[in-house]
Amino acid sequence: MTAILTAEHVGMVFDTPDGGTVEAIRDVSFELYPGEIVALIGPSGCGKTTLFNIISGLLTPSRGSFTVNGADHGPSVGYMLQKDLLLPWRSVIDNVVLGLEVRGIAPSQSYPIAKRLIAAYGLAGFEDSKPATLSGGMRQRVAIMRTLAFDPAVVLLDEPFSALDFQTRTLLQTDVAKIIAESQKSAVLITHDIGEAITMADRVIVLSQRPSTVLRELVVDIPRDARDAVALRSDKRFNELFIEIWNDVQHKVAA
Known part of the structure; x- marks a missing residue:
């Protein structure tokens, strides 16, 4: 199957007002396939939103490349922000x-x-x-x-439920994943909520602290028709994945 979105060794360095530089992203590579939801999770400030700005064409990476349907970016990408x-x-x-x-x-x-x-x-x-x-x-x-x-061919979801109360957020996680699937779209989800990532995504990509690299990629091997956001909390595999991701993120934050 051909990837609909490909990131190849993407890096991003910003100039600072004092003439210096800040490296936000060091080396990030991943692929997104048709009909998939991939979640990006990592510590605050690790460059997740910068990645989205690159995918949508708002920023040009300092090195590496993003392609969507073979093009750099463009109208094939839809961007849903934290606020409606x-x-x-x-x-x-x-x-x-x-x-x-x-x-x-x-x-x-x-x-x-x-x-x-x-x-x-x-x-x-x-x-x-x-x-x-x-x-x-x-x-x-x-x-x-x-x-x-x-x-759009690809939908970017930038913490779309972070401003909502717990009950509404929990219900919408399942609903939006279903909407994405029914509309036959592919999506990349940014979230700080590990449970949300496991509930919605087919794969979870864990990013390191800034400058970010890919620490680990996990396949969410729980059938999608069993992804009830509440029932999952008592699922053994859900809890195993949660602990794996938690340990990755917390270990790097402590380091």
Whole structure:
């Protein structure tokens, strides 16, 4: 199977105002295959968001390369941030079509796409509602629909549930993984939550402290249809994977 996203020995060095440099990423390589979710996890400040900015084309790596469908970056990548960033004066459906609108897609094409997504992902009847009237979980559903509307090949999920309460976050982990699978997309997830990584991802890539390298790659060998975010907490394999990842991250932080 051909990888949809390939990172090859990516490194990133930033210039500082005093004329020096800071090495954020030393050497990161991984692949993402069609239909997969890969989670990136590591200590705070290890360069996870910098990697996302490189994948999306916002930054050019100092060395190495990222390719998505054989290209450096571009419209084949959708980026879902930590905050939903819905425009408060626009309705649900008007927020969903925002990306399509920016790309110059005519309303006659964009609104039917938005209506299908809204119906498919449980917000039928809320098309004309404003964000202020929605719960946090509903707002995040609108954000993922906005990201999926322009049909990206790869979806970047940057701690998408970190601002939500535990119950809503737990429910959305399973829901969003299901949405990604049903829409036949591939995704890269950044998270500090080890349980979230195991619940949502097919593989977990553990990064070292800055300057980051890949410490370990683990396959989440738990059937996807058994990935109930609550029931998993009592699953033996879930707990084994959790401890492995925890030990990796904590060992490097202590070092």
